[in-house]
Amino acid sequence: xxxxxxxxxxxxxxxxxxxxxxxxxxxxxxxxxxxxxxxxxxxxxxxxxxxxxxxxxxxxxxxxxxxxxxxxxxxxxxxxxxxxxxxxxxxxxxxxxxxxxxxxxxxxxxxxxxxxxxxxxxxxxxxxxxxxxxxxxxxxxxxxxxxxxxxxxxxxxxxxxxxxxxxxxxxxxxxxxxxxxxxxxxxxxxxxxxxxxxxxxxxxxxxxxxxxxxxxxxxxxxxxxxxxxxxxxxxxxxxxxxxxxxxxxxxxxxxxxxxxxxxxxxxxxxxxxxxxxxxxxxxxxxxxxxxxxxxxx
Numbered sequence: 001x002x003x004x005x006x007x008x009x010x011x012x013x014x015x016x017x018x019x020x021x022x023x024x025x026x027x028x029x030x031x032x033x034x035x036x037x038x039x040x041x042x043x044x045x046x047x048x049x050x051x052x053x054x055x056x057x058x059x060x061x062x063x064x065x066x067x068x069x070x071x072x073x074x075x076x077x078x079x080x081x082x083x084x085x086x087x088x089x090x091x092x093x094x095x096x097x098x099x100x101x102x103x104x105x106x107x108x109x110x111x112x113x114x115x116x117x118x119x120x121x122x123x124x125x126x127x128x129x130x131x132x133x134x135x136x137x138x139x140x141x142x143x144x145x146x147x148x149x150x151x152x153x154x155x156x157x158x159x160x161x162x163x164x165x166x167x168x169x170x171x172x173x174x175x176x177x178x179x180x181x182x183x184x185x186x187x188x189x190x191x192x193x194x195x196x197x198x199x200x201x202x203x204x205x206x207x208x209x210x211x212x213x214x215x216x217x218x219x220x221x222x223x224x225x226x227x228x229x230x231x232x233x234x235x236x237x238x239x240x241x242x243x244x245x246x247x248x249x250x251x252x253x254x255x256x257x258x259x260x261x262x263x264x265x266x267x268x269x270x271x272x273x274x275x276x277x278x279x280x281x282x283x284x285x286x287x288x289x290x291x292x293x294x295x296x297x
Contacts, residue, residue: 057082099175099184122289152184234262235264244260
């Protein structure tokens with residue numbers, strides 16, 4: 001059996017880790033049906049409108065696998081998803097994939113950003129339900145590298161198909177990320193390797209309009225930069241709903257402004273006080289979650 005087959009088999013074996021039936025089918029409390037008016041002697045019996053559905057609860061889970069695109073490294077993942085309503089047919093929720101920043105991991109999503117709490121508030125407010133997921137990408141900048149790693153292909157060929165095997169709707173995918181992961185989200189959405197992408201959001205994306213050798217960890221040289229130049233790829237995002245945020249005190253603010261200025265089509269987000277840190281990203285996250293929920297509905 002070849003390595004890719006082993007990888008797929010390992011991924012599917014993960015279906016029961018942390019996100020099995022008990023995690024995603026836990027029941028929320030039902031609501032008693034409303035009272036109806038007493039029968040009228042003549043004519044039809046009036047009935048009350050149905051009770052509103054209770055807000056869905058959010059549950060989290062995690063697991064790991066060894067990717068064919070990161071040989072010998074255990075790639076861990078996290079996921080937060082709405083709990084399915086009792087007795088109903090499981091809906092195919094959309095899913096938004098989060099890409100972490102430099103030095104981060106899958107834990108950023110639920111620990112540093114507490115994105116599951118933002119998702120719960122979104123659902124409590126009546127927002128459209130969807131799941132959020134993250135996976136380790138190392139410091140690869142979410143594209144193929146000279147060392148043989150290719151975390152973008154890991155996302156496209158392994159992790160996203162795994163989410164599909166768990167029942168999530170791969171025709172409605174969101175991408176979002178911070179810093180390096182913001183760049184990776186914009187790059188993947190621009191390159192069109194995931195046809196189900198319905199929206200992309202980037203918080204403080206690490207983007208540049210020219211190659212700078214001082215950013216040596218991001219690219220393997222001028223040719224690598226040219227192959228992954230998100231400025232040059234902006235026209236491909238014309239039809240994709242976009243949200244890009246950045247703090248006014250962020251060192252990347254100038255290049256983010258320049259990137260935003262040349263984007264075609266619908267664009268949300270903007271600039272507000274803040275730096276390149278989790279305090280700022282947590283402050284923006286509720287609006288990002290609402291943006292994703294609306295566009296994935």
